[in-house]
Amino acid sequence: xxxxxxxxxxxxxxxxxxxxxxxxxxxxxxxxxxxxxxxxxxxxxxxxxxxxxxxxxxxxxxxxxxxxxxxxxxxxxxxxxxxxxxxxxxxxxxxxxxxxxxxxxxxxxxxxxxxxxxxxxxxxxxxxxxxxxxxxxxxxxxxxxxxxxxxxxxxxxxxxxxxxxxxxxxxxxxxxxxxxxxxxxxxxxxxxxxxxxxxxxxxxxxxxxxxxxxxxxxxxxxxxxxxxxxxxxxxxxxxxxxxxxxxxxxxxxxxxxxxxxxxxxxxxxxxxxxxxxxxxxxxxxxxxxxxxxxxxxxxxxxxxxxxxxxxxxxxxxxxxxxxxxxxxxxxxxxxxxxxxxxxx
Amino acid sequence: xxxxxxxxxxxxxxxxxxxxxxxxxxxxxxxxxxxxxxxxxxxxxxxxxxxxxxxxxxxxxxxxxxxxxxxxxxxxxxxxxxxxxxxxxxxxxxxxxxxxxxxxxxxxxxxxxxxxxxxxxxxxxxxxxxxxxxxxxxxxxxxxxxxxxxxxxxxxxxxxxxxxxxxxxxxxxxxxxxxxxxxxxxxxxxxxxxxxxxxxxxxxxxxxxxxxxxxxxxxxxxxxxxxxxxxxxxxxxxxxxxxxxxxxxxxxxxxxxxxxxxxxxxxxxxxxxxxxxxxxxxxxxxxxxxxxxxxxxxxxxxxxxxxxxxxxxxxxxxxxxxxxxxxxxxxxxxxxxxxxxxxx
DNA sequence: CTGAAAGCGCTTACAG
DNA sequence: CTGAAAGCGCTTACAG
Numbered sequence: 001x002x003x004x005x006x007x008x009x010x011x012x013x014x015x016x017x018x019x020x021x022x023x024x025x026x027x028x029x030x031x032x033x034x035x036x037x038x039x040x041x042x043x044x045x046x047x048x049x050x051x052x053x054x055x056x057x058x059x060x061x062x063x064x065x066x067x068x069x070x071x072x073x074x075x076x077x078x079x080x081x082x083x084x085x086x087x088x089x090x091x092x093x094x095x096x097x098x099x100x101x102x103x104x105x106x107x108x109x110x111x112x113x114x115x116x117x118x119x120x121x122x123x124x125x126x127x128x129x130x131x132x133x134x135x136x137x138x139x140x141x142x143x144x145x146x147x148x149x150x151x152x153x154x155x156x157x158x159x160x161x162x163x164x165x166x167x168x169x170x171x172x173x174x175x176x177x178x179x180x181x182x183x184x185x186x187x188x189x190x191x192x193x194x195x196x197x198x199x200x201x202x203x204x205x206x207x208x209x210x211x212x213x214x215x216x217x218x219x220x221x222x223x224x225x226x227x228x229x230x231x232x233x234x235x236x237x238x239x240x241x242x243x244x245x246x247x248x249x250x251x252x253x254x255x256x257x258x259x260x261x262x263x264x265x266x267x268x269x270x271x272x273x274x275x276x277x278x279x280x281x282x283x284x285x286x287x288x289x290x291x292x293x294x295x296x297x298x299x300x301x302x303x304x305x306x307x308x309x310x311x312x313x314x315x316x317x318x319x320x321x322x323x324x325x326x327x328x329x330x331x332x333x334x335x336x337x338x339x340x341x342x343x344x
Numbered sequence: 345x346x347x348x349x350x351x352x353x354x355x356x357x358x359x360x361x362x363x364x365x366x367x368x369x370x371x372x373x374x375x376x377x378x379x380x381x382x383x384x385x386x387x388x389x390x391x392x393x394x395x396x397x398x399x400x401x402x403x404x405x406x407x408x409x410x411x412x413x414x415x416x417x418x419x420x421x422x423x424x425x426x427x428x429x430x431x432x433x434x435x436x437x438x439x440x441x442x443x444x445x446x447x448x449x450x451x452x453x454x455x456x457x458x459x460x461x462x463x464x465x466x467x468x469x470x471x472x473x474x475x476x477x478x479x480x481x482x483x484x485x486x487x488x489x490x491x492x493x494x495x496x497x498x499x500x501x502x503x504x505x506x507x508x509x510x511x512x513x514x515x516x517x518x519x520x521x522x523x524x525x526x527x528x529x530x531x532x533x534x535x536x537x538x539x540x541x542x543x544x545x546x547x548x549x550x551x552x553x554x555x556x557x558x559x560x561x562x563x564x565x566x567x568x569x570x571x572x573x574x575x576x577x578x579x580x581x582x583x584x585x586x587x588x589x590x591x592x593x594x595x596x597x598x599x600x601x602x603x604x605x606x607x608x609x610x611x612x613x614x615x616x617x618x619x620x621x622x623x624x625x626x627x628x629x630x631x632x633x634x635x636x637x638x639x640x641x642x643x644x645x646x647x648x649x650x651x652x653x654x655x656x657x658x659x660x661x662x663x664x665x666x667x668x669x670x671x672x673x674x675x676x677x678x679x680x681x682x683x684x685x686x687x688x
Numbered sequence: 689c690t691g692a693a694a695g696c697g698c699t700t701a702c703a704g
Numbered sequence: 705c706t707g708a709a710a711g712c713g714c715t716t717a718c719a720g
Contacts, residue, residue, distance in 0.1 A: 366707085
């Protein structure tokens, strides 16, 4: 009793009751009865005793022995952000089919938090990591990858790294949005963005930029160093300038937070969508449909993006060294609603 | 090399390099140098070598030995629901201060899924569980509790069970909402709910019911067996009936999903809030503020509710048998906005 | 067909 | 002050 940590039944308990060795019990319960040519009688006995005793294996012990914890680590920027909580749910669903559990952590776009989370998760024995990398984390990810830790990037990637990833095709996303607005007859189209080295942001900006240029239109990009937690004041100033001074007719907001701040500001300024200005956003929410002018938005096939990432990770875990670098860009869809339709 | 599972540095590696025993390294690294009267010189040597080698302990091994995994399991109904993802984030923050990690799972209000999740989490060695219990899970929770597994309920509770919990005071929530509407001069106040044995739902219904009765007003409760995934059609019918046949002047929606469906329906019916009907909801979102008539809602102090639950759980884990049953009802707040102000 | 033994990486009495 | 040994609950060569 001295070293018995819990009252759960162990392999030994089952072996004792069944009158066989632990080896046998382990083999049978792992479905290796045939492989080890264990007699049907013994196998059945073991199976029954295990069931009677409601035995279930201690995964910690198994994990220590096999080096596989059947656990994966998920690092997002903020689990309470609907985009990432949706991703978390999909990861949960996909991995649970494969008997993996997920531990998660939020980095808040912070490098040292990311580092800390990775450390802790590795110590917890995760078999691999799915990471939404924050700005400046390239070296960290590279090191991880070089240490042979299975890792897959989600939502953002590092072009210089041979680390697998699954992302939205962000370039095409803003291209799609821009083309749509051009087709509607808009010429003065502005982009509200913020300053970032992250691939998703950079790609969104260049998708807009290049599409405008190809159509011989002047670009108007408002890259602001907004306070992510309170972007409204900055956005309000920018919008006021764009609409009153620059005759902007249509605006693309490249993140959800920017869109929300934008809608708030436009309401405050008494600008009517799309009469005064057309609007396109990123990533929808059913709540936007309740807005007086339902918002046109870029739809991310989150499910597909996430499933790919999970598949890559599991493959990598299973194949180890033999796994080869894999990347995937998922195509966006433009959901056209009232907010971007040019009034006649 | 044969049994070396990874290239991470182990206690043994540090001990070898420092030329001391594993015991010593373990003691020093766990801050027990003083306790074991280890010489400052040795302690320093160990500390430095460990740092040089970037040693970090394998928590799986430690967990197996100590029986503590520093891991807690969180079971919500759906992690992608903003309410629960917010809860998850708070739990993450609170537990990480205490060096715990969280594994999560979504039950989808499903008993057998809940059961399965609990099993898996126990096998993963969690030290305790925070559970949002689904309907019919009382026996399951009771069994868990009787097996001495530290468990705390969140958001919902079982009055007959001595299992600790932290919940909103749901009774007072609808009481508050009802009183507010009465003060505004409304008399025909309806409640949109659904059928459930869950404490939170039952309490919300009775809070409304009793408040109406105390004020000698007739109750009008629409308890529908709505399809949670697509409540709109059912809600639309109910609203049409209430407003046109029953002269309902104000409506309380007791969940967020019902509110969203309700707003959609009212839009469709061209009913204007609050001119045609006043509305109060549960749980806000910044997106509701973009609605033409910002919605009055019950604010749940999610942070407080969740922190209490975490505290209870950690206390229970630490105190074991000596922990006594603890419950907490957190008081709601009514955020009054345009949707429930009676037009003059 | 079956079992004894080693070992995963720790911690913890215990002995000296 | 320090180290050898046992043991957490498994799996996996290995021997017979």
